[in-house]
Structures are given as C-alpha cells and as structure tokens.
Amino acid sequence: MPQTDMGRVLLRDIAMAVGLLTRLPVQLDFESARARGAAAAWAWPLAGVLVGTVVWAVGMLALWGGLSVGFAAGLALGAGMVVSGAMHEDGLADTADGFWGGWTPERRLEIMKDSHIGTYGVLALVGMFLLRWLGLSAVFGGCGAVAGLGLLTSLAAITRLPMVVLIHALPNARGVGLAQSVGKPAREVVVACAAVVLALSAVGFAMAGMIGLLPSILGAVAVATLGVGLLARAKICGQTGDILGAAQQISELVGLAVLMAALAS
Numbered sequence: 001m002p003q004t005d006m007g008r009v010l011l012r013d014i015a016m017a018v019g020l021l022t023r024l025p026v027q028l029d030f031e032s033a034r035a036r037g038a039a040a041a042w043a044w045p046l047a048g049v050l051v052g053t054v055v056w057a058v059g060m061l062a063l064w065g066g067l068s069v070g071f072a073a074g075l076a077l078g079a080g081m082v083v084s085g086a087m088h089e090d091g092l093a094d095t096a097d098g099f100w101g102g103w104t105p106e107r108r109l110e111i112m113k114d115s116h117i118g119t120y121g122v123l124a125l126v127g128m129f130l131l132r133w134l135g136l137s138a139v140f141g142g143c144g145a146v147a148g149l150g151l152l153t154s155l156a157a158i159t160r161l162p163m164v165v166l167i168h169a170l171p172n173a174r175g176v177g178l179a180q181s182v183g184k185p186a187r188e189v190v191v192a193c194a195a196v197v198l199a200l201s202a203v204g205f206a207m208a209g210m211i212g213l214l215p216s217i218l219g220a221v222a223v224a225t226l227g228v229g230l231l232a233r234a235k236i237c238g239q240t241g242d243i244l245g246a247a248q249q250i251s252e253l254v255g256l257a258v259l260m261a262a263l264a265s
Contacts, residue, residue, distance in 0.1 A: 013040035017047040021160070023085040024050065038183035041164045042192035045157035045200060052156025055080040056149045059140050073136035077129065091245020092128060093121030098236070105236045109174055112242050128249055135256025142263035147208035151259060154204030157197050158217065159251040162225035163244040164193045170229060173238030213262050220254045 016036060019026045021044060059076035063069070081089060098112035100120045111118070117125075139148055168190050185193075205214045228247045232239050 010043075012036065013043040014046055016040040017043035018050060020044075021047040021087070022051060022083055024083065038167070038185035039189055041167070041185040042189050042196060044160040044164055045193060045197045048156035048158075048160040049153045049200060051080055051083050052153040053149070054083045055136070055156070056152045059136065060145055060148065063140060069137050069141040070133070073133050073140055076136055076140070077133055088245035088248040089125060089128070091242040092249045093117050093125050094242040095246040096120040096124035098242070099231070105173070108236050109240070112236075112240065113174075128253060131253055132256060135253070135260055138260040138263050139256070143208065147210070150204035150207030151210070154201040154214075155217070155252060155255045155259070157200045157204075158221055158255060159248045161193055161197045162221065162228070162247040162251045164190055165225055166229050166232070166239050166244055166247055170232060170239040170243075171237070172240065173232075173236040173243075174240050210262065213258070216262075217255050217258050220258050221251045224251050224254045 013036065015026045017040060018024055055076045058079035059072045062072035062075050067075075094112040094117075097114075097118040097120045098108040098110075101111045101118055102108035136152075139151055143151060164185055168185050168187070172184075201214055201218075202211065205211045205217075225247060228243065228250055229239075232243045236243075
C-alpha cells in the first residue's frame with residue numbers, strides 16, 4: 001500500500017474511533033467506516049485520550065477558578081460523560097440489570113436490551129460515579145497539572161483496550177447491535193491496540209514521574225478484564241456492546257483505585 005494511502009487509512013481509523021466512542025463531531029464516510037469495521041479498533045485508545053484530555057481540562061479549569069477539588073472532580077466526570085455520550089455508563093447499567101435481573105441467558109439479554117433502568121442498574125451507576133469521583137478527587141488533589149494530564153489520558157487509553165480484547169475473545173451473544181456491526185477484530189488489530197496503549201501510557205506515566213506504577217495499573221486492568229469476560233461468558237455466553245461498556249467502566253475504577261493507593265502512600 002502506498003504511503004499516502006496508508007496515511008489516509010490511519011486517519012480514517014482515528015476518525016472512526018472518535019465517531020464511534022465519543023460525541024465529538026467528526027466528518028466520517030460511513031460506507032468506508034462500515035467496510036473497515038473492526039480493523040479500526042486499534043485506534044479506540046486514541047479516542048479515549050481525547051475523553052481523558054477533556055476530563056483533565058475541565059477539572060483543571062475548575063481548580064484554577066478557585067473551586068474545591070471535589071467540585072472540580074464532579075465537573076470533570078460530568079464533562080467526560082457528555083463527551084462520551086455516557087455510552088459506557090449505559091452499558092454498565094444494562095449489564096448490572098441483566099446479569100442480576102434474569103435467570104437465563106435469554107432473559108438476561110432481553111433485560112439488557114430494555115431501555116428502562118432497574119434497581120441494579122441504578123445502584124451500579126451511583127456506586128460507580130461515587131467511586132470514580134473519589135478517584136478523580138485524589139488525582140486532582142495529589143498531582144500537578146502535567147502529572148494529572150499524563151495520568152488521566154493514559155488511564156483513558158488503557159481502559160479502551162479491554163473493549164478490544166473482549167470483542168475479539170468472546171462471541172457476540174445477541175447477533176445484532178453495535179458490537180456485532182463493528183465485527184470481530186483480528187489478532188493483529190488487538191496487538192496493535194495493545195502497542196498503542198503501551199506507547200501512550202508509557203509517555204503519560206513518565207510525564208507524571210510514576211512510570212514504575214504502570215505495570216500495576218496494567219495488571220489490575222488485565223485482572224478486571226478477565227473477570228468481566230468470565231462473568232459474561234457464564235451469564236450470557238458471550239459479549240455485547242453493553243459488556244464492552246461495563247468493562248471500560250470497571251477497568252477505569254480499578255485503575256483509579258491503584259492510583260489512589262499510590263498517591264496516598
């Protein structure tokens with residue numbers, strides 16, 4: 001493939017990732033995007049970096065404006081949900097409702113597809129929001145501007161990798177929906193995605209002066225991904241877009257937990 005064509009493919013993949021995983025306005029050729037499908041999944045962490053940058057920027061602006069750390073963290077969380085369309089939060093809520101509201105894989109999938117939210121979903125959203133708020137408060141309160149940028153963008157990139165791993169490793173449980181329309185990324189795409197994450201996170205943690213913490217973060221996220229994958233296989237015999245969103249949220253939570261512990265020590 002000529003160098004110019006390769007450059008166009010890479011730029012189109014990045015635009016696809018941003019268009020799929022955020023609500024940021026991008027010009028996208030939907031026919032080309034549909035044809036490219038899961039081959040563009042390597043770029044999903046780059047979309048995460050954009051979300052992480054917005055979260056950091058809103059939080060820092062709030063701090064520079066004289067607001068408290070907790071208030072700044074709340075605003076930053078809200079900004080992240082607006083930019084991402086809260087699709088990962090929606091996936092978490094649907095997963096919680098389905099996994100614990102049904103007794104068979106078919107019934108669980110039916111509940112997950114229902115647009116109404118149940119008690120398990122509400123509790124999952126509230127609990128996740130509060131715990132992520134605590135984690136972000138620790139980052140904004142314990143890091144300077146440059147370190148915070150490096151940590152938050154790195155974590156946002158890292159937590160998009162589990163989505164690519166699970167969509168590759170597990171069959172689609174429903175046969176329709178967003179995850180099915182994207183398709184299954186090849187192993188080479190997963191490896192490329194992991195390489196992008198390692199490069200981005202190494203730079204980000206070096207900016208924060210915490211490069212030694214990166215293996216712990218990656219290990220914790222890997223364990224969380226494995227847990228979500230095993231649970232999804234047991235509950236619905238595969239993955240859906242909701243499972244991918246839940247994996248991102250849970251990975252972000254465990255990553256923030258490791259950061260909190262490190263900053264407190």
